[in-house]
Amino acid sequence: MTGEAERMAPIAARVHLAHAVVQKLAENHGIDLLHLKGPAVLPGLRAEGRHSSDVDVLVRPGHLFRLIGALESVGWEQRTTFATGSVFAHAANWWHDDWGWVDVHVSWPGVTLDAEDAFDVLARGAVQRSIAHRDCPVPGRTAQRLILVLHSARSGGTADVDLAWEQAAPEEQDHVRRLAAELGADVALAAGIGELELHRNDPTYALWHHFVHGGSRWHEWRARMAAAQGARAKAELLTSAMRVNRDHLRMELGRPPTRQEVRARQVKRVRRAVGELSERVRRS
Amino acid sequence: MTRFRIADDVAWVSQEDLDGGDVPTAYLTRLPGGPPILLEGSGCVVWLALSEGGTMEEIIAAAAAMSDSTVEEISADVAELVDQLVAIRVVAED
Numbered sequence: 001m002t003g004e005a006e007r008m009a010p011i012a013a014r015v016h017l018a019h020a021v022v023q024k025l026a027e028n029h030g031i032d033l034l035h036l037k038g039p040a041v042l043p044g045l046r047a048e049g050r051h052s053s054d055v056d057v058l059v060r061p062g063h064l065f066r067l068i069g070a071l072e073s074v075g076w077e078q079r080t081t082f083a084t085g086s087v088f089a090h091a092a093n094w095w096h097d098d099w100g101w102v103d104v105h106v107s108w109p110g111v112t113l114d115a116e117d118a119f120d121v122l123a124r125g126a127v128q129r130s131i132a133h134r135d136c137p138v139p140g141r142t143a144q145r146l147i148l149v150l151h152s153a154r155s156g157g158t159a160d161v162d163l164a165w166e167q168a169a170p171e172e173q174d175h176v177r178r179l180a181a182e183l184g185a186d187v188a189l190a191a192g193i194g195e196l197e198l199h200r201n202d203p204t205y206a207l208w209h210h211f212v213h214g215g216s217r218w219h220e221w222r223a224r225m226a227a228a229q230g231a232r233a234k235a236e237l238l239t240s241a242m243r244v245n246r247d248h249l250r251m252e253l254g255r256p257p258t259r260q261e262v263r264a265r266q267v268k269r270v271r272r273a274v275g276e277l278s279e280r281v282r283r284s
Numbered sequence: 285m286t287r288f289r290i291a292d293d294v295a296w297v298s299q300e301d302l303d304g305g306d307v308p309t310a311y312l313t314r315l316p317g318g319p320p321i322l323l324e325g326s327g328c329v330v331w332l333a334l335s336e337g338g339t340m341e342e343i344i345a346a347a348a349a350m351s352d353s354t355v356e357e358i359s360a361d362v363a364e365l366v367d368q369l370v371a372i373r374v375v376a377e378d
Contacts, residue, residue: 012302013302024295
């Protein structure tokens, strides 16, 4: 048995064991969750030899605070909040010195159904998958295909689509389309499989177009504004637009940022926004 | 006759699960709060023998078969390691 090396397990081993740790916490505390991506992906849906660098779980939203308490009871520390974790405010990250990152999702980008209902839909066909020799609940094959395609769309296209969609039989693709419709994820699915132009009039079209094809931050904010439903959501978006993401700055620096560093980053963001806007005005 | 098996609250992976290198390696932990433990080489071979469960004689025989060794050559070392694994409660006795 090795002492010092105990803290140096390769990432793939850490991720497998971390899934098992999170599952044990879920069982001990009566938490409903599904393991996603990485070793949770069913055979045939992921290229051989690919490994994740973190653990992704989807938790029943009503059980979120129980999961946070359980994670923090064994040493995980929250590093990003749901507000700062992503555009969709759907996930937050926790770090553990032995087990690395856990991304806790309360919803999945692209799914517009109420998060609690969406969890029920995704959990309906769940199956057990052995990870680190422990049974972990994972979404069924159809839901996994959809999750991988939506993730690919959100990430500007990944190799996952080939196995998850292109190589699926037509009837399997139909199952995925029906599930996407039930989850209100039609537009995101279309973005992932090259059919986004069929949804040009959807309020989220510009946002998915941005994810798939890229563009400036100006384009991104315009797209996010178009996708935001209601005056309150638009107002919140506006106020957060120029705010420095302290969580990401902390991860970048490897320590909590000082007030001066936050201010310097704020100036940089404003300058960049002004620069992009001036560039657009010059071109128009 | 005492039988040995991996404890109920242990998670583990071997290099085979990870498409890893040639050196037998297993990573394990007690759930949910245990530290990661690394078993390399002959330690991993004993762990893999333990994963099937059995008496000390059966585990020594399985480890010998996996490592192209004789029972006589490895029995003392295997017994000592199994005792250590029991002491840190990653292996249970029935």
